[in-house]
Amino acid sequence: MGSRIKNDVKKLFEFWCEVKPTRGIDRGTISRNGGGTATPAGVIIESFPEGFRDKEVLTGIPSFAFPCDIERGSVQSYSFVHTTGDSKWRFGFCRHDPKTDTAMVLITYLPWHDTFLKLLIVLAELRRTDRNGFRTFLSEAYNRGVPDSGGSLTVFYSSGQSHFTFERPLQFQLPSIPENHNLNLYYNFVDPKEMICVFAAMLAERRIIFTSSHLDRLSSCIQAANAFLYPMVWQHIFIPVLPWEFKDYLGAPMPYLIGVPKPVLDTVSDDELGEVVILNCDTKIFESPFDDVRSLPPEIVSQLKKYLSHTQDHIGDRVSKIFLGALVQLIGGYRDAVEFHDTCKTFNHAKFIESRPAHLRPFLTKMMELQIFAQFVDDRLKMLNSGLGFSDEFELETVRYAEKMKKRGRNYVFLKQMKDKSPRSNSSAQPQPEDSMNDLISLDDSNNTSFDLEDFDPLNQNARPLPPLGSKHFNSNKTKSSTLPAGVTSSVVMQANNSVNNPLYPYFAPKHMATVAAVTNRVTPLPPQIQRNNMTGVKPDDDFELLRKYGLDQFSLNVTTTTTTPSNTTTPALTAGAGVGKGMNNWTTFD
Incomplete structure (x- = not known):
């Protein structure tokens, strides 16, 4: 046709x-x-x-x-x-x-x-x-x-x-917003979800009815939906507005796309209609006994939903190109199946299926039985056999998509080559130490010293107190246990247990503790203020007590002044374990 x-x-x-x-x-x-x-x-x-x-x-x-x-x-x-x-x-x-x-x-x-x-x-x-x-x-x-x-x-x-x-x-200009009257009304009165459902039903060549009480809305919506089928053409009954006198067309057994005024549709029984797809453009209700959207390749459906949800990008021919892009992915590679003979060019259906990605083949196998696809191929072959060149929007989008896929393939090959050439990291090449399980976070409730989020809430009356300084979870020098890197000695040894551990940081230790232990071969001393308070017998101030409660006293830094004689330059040096006096007054306490 x-x-x-x-x-x-x-x-x-x-x-x-x-x-x-x-x-x-x-x-x-x-x-x-x-x-x-x-x-x-x-x-x-x-x-x-x-x-x-x-x-x-x-x-x-x-x-x-x-x-x-x-x-x-x-x-x-x-x-x-x-x-x-x-x-x-x-x-x-x-x-x-x-x-x-x-x-x-x-x-x-x-x-x-x-x-x-x-x-x-x-x-x-x-x-x-x-x-x-x-x-x-x-x-x-x-x-x-x-x-x-x-x-x-x-x-x-x-x-x-x-x-x-x-x-x-x-000749091949796509409908655009706001210039195209039909697309404007279809976009305003039908949601993207229903647009996709109608699109899928048309690709299955169903008996499709649009209905509305407004003739302008009815004809515009069905004309716009039909335009989304480009570059294919609906080959069956097409009546944007069906008069009452022609309503017996609704009982036709062949596919159709018909706009039925609501007063006319109300006079037809469900038995007379049979299995039909109905879109009410007034209520945005879509009814179908079929699940044609599920029959579409999932990747196509996901892209349609994703792009149609970006409403801020729909000015111009963007909406038309979204549906055109779906058809480009489905049938854009038809030229791969065109065979050149002495007298004419033909289309090899089996070759077409083999040339398509595996996830598209089941749907395309069914699609090749449709009259809209068969007519599309015939029209393109006629143009090729007549020697006429053609370059419509569909062909241009097909070229763009092919270039995009080639570029993506080149990028994949490049990244794979770089991955193969890159040396393996030392951490992955070296075997894990036998006691690596001891370096992980324990999830065993019997010996677990971690806290829930509510335990850190100072306003929560049910928060559990921190373990006392003299408990088994602290060493004799009143410093928290920590795993040190290989080669760094420490008197702190974590108790072994059979709990599940965290494999992400097997070599991690706080920087200040690693530095002190590596240089002095001893554990980090207590902050001077605690030593000073312990010697004088004075109770630590409230600011420092708050830090101690939340375990922050171990990460405090002391700024000492080192004087260089030749240049009389004073350089601040950072050492661990002191310097809590001046800035402590800025902490907020919770009674």
Whole structure:
């Protein structure tokens, strides 16, 4: 089926009309094809050009203009799609104004949603203020032709005082925020989680229903969701707004993507629908009998969730590129499976699966059975076989992703080589000493001298007191036991036990203790203040007592002055075990 967009479009629009609804009718008596005596949903009261004779379009427009009972409290503008005999999409843009009881409809082959929704605003105002100028404007726009890709065409009205510019989007331009009307509404009314669920359902080619009480919201959300399927194209039934007269399409056994007004969906029973996926754009509720998200590769789902959660980065085409990036990872390597023959190029399905990462193969095996993927491959092969070069946004993203993977692979190889060349550290090469278990933190409650966090809280009445200085956990010189490095002697020996120990710091000892022990071959003396107090029999002051309670007296430093005679320079030297007098008055005590 290929692309659903017509290529050789010669006119900006095909048909314009104004439709008046039929009052007091029973929707059940409305005929779909306009035949018989059934009453249509509306009547075309004015149109342009006069010679338009496509009967299928003329009979279908009233139903799409009034697909259900319209609330006329505010202006509503929405789009619909009519599929032609050659499977091409013809787009309709409709506007309801509460100031009138009619609807204005524009039919075109061009999917320029933002341009034509703005055009309807200008047409409505011009028709209200200047009927003659309105017809002149329509005639000029109809006969001016279509601008080139990325170009524009300007049509003046109101005696040249005003103008409207038709801007043709770039061929492969991605929808962006806030420029794209459809994406704006989809992003505002549907959460990222539901977007991912719809995306997964589309990749599984489910029967999918969007529903809403607002026609503008309904058509915009389903159009935006369909755009996220790029570079693939939905190949099945696609109706952004389903009129009441066409509701039997909901029972079709083949995949479809249909927007159903809430009043229409309420008239259909669950038995008539069968197994369908439903997204309510008003309540953000997603219902599905399938778990299609779980079928996606977990890495793809994680990336979608991660990037869609960064709402501050979603200006521009960022949201579109997030979904495009997922498809690049899935099918971006299709060229690896293209085989070149004398007359043509073909696609080797088995080679494609083998060329993909192992974690993607189960999903891609199922995906190759989908019509959207088969048509994607056929379209790309046609371009390759015809000798036409193509470089759309998908191909550019595929190249970027391939370069990223190559760079990551080079970095991995480099780091692995550096790791292999680097010598092993001495600590890992030398065997651990036999008594290393004694150097670890004991977790045995029977001999454990560690404390819980609450034990360090001075305001906690239940805090356990520190062991007394004369207990078995302190040596005779009143210094805490500590393990010293190899070669450093000490009279302090920790009791051996069978408790679990900490393997992280087998050679650690406090710096001040290691220095004193290594130089003097003795353990660290008590701070001078304690010695002084013990000699004089004076009780230690409260500041120092607080330090002692929390075991901080062992880490105090004494600053002594060493005088050098030749230069008369005084140099402070740090020694362990003294210097608690001057700074102790700054400590806060807790009564």
